[in-house]
């Protein structure tokens with residue numbers, strides 16, 4: 001079920017101080033060559049502390065993750081609508097790469113389309129959340 005009646009088939013929503021909720025036809029490939037699991041909705045960890053990465057397990061509340069869920073620098077929009085398959089590829093010790101197009105809504109009312117490849121921060125330290133800016137290398141993020 002989409003959050004808003006006019007949302008496209010693939011829609012994501014940032015939450016303040018918490019995960020990114022993503023709806024669509026979603027496959028998760030835990031590592032290259034591994035079988036994929038399929039979902040229609042996932043909550044993606046943004047704080048780096050989940051014990052069930054790349055999914056949220058509520059740890060953001062325990063570690064005091066603080067992020068308003070805004071986006072200072074939206075990406076250039078891809079060609080095409082926010083539909084089709086979405087595939088989650090966790091990059092070892094780095095971001096979560098999402099292959100496919102999805103619309104992302106921020107907590108301050110922005111809506112824009114991401115894709116064909118989007119690198120979402122999952123370490124909690126990016127200066128350009130919700131996207132990776134390479135800070136995970138400086139912080140020694142391990143996942």
Ligand code: FES
Pocket residue numbers: 094095096120121122123124125126127131132133134135136137
């Ligand atoms: S995963 Fe957080 S900055 Fe890259």
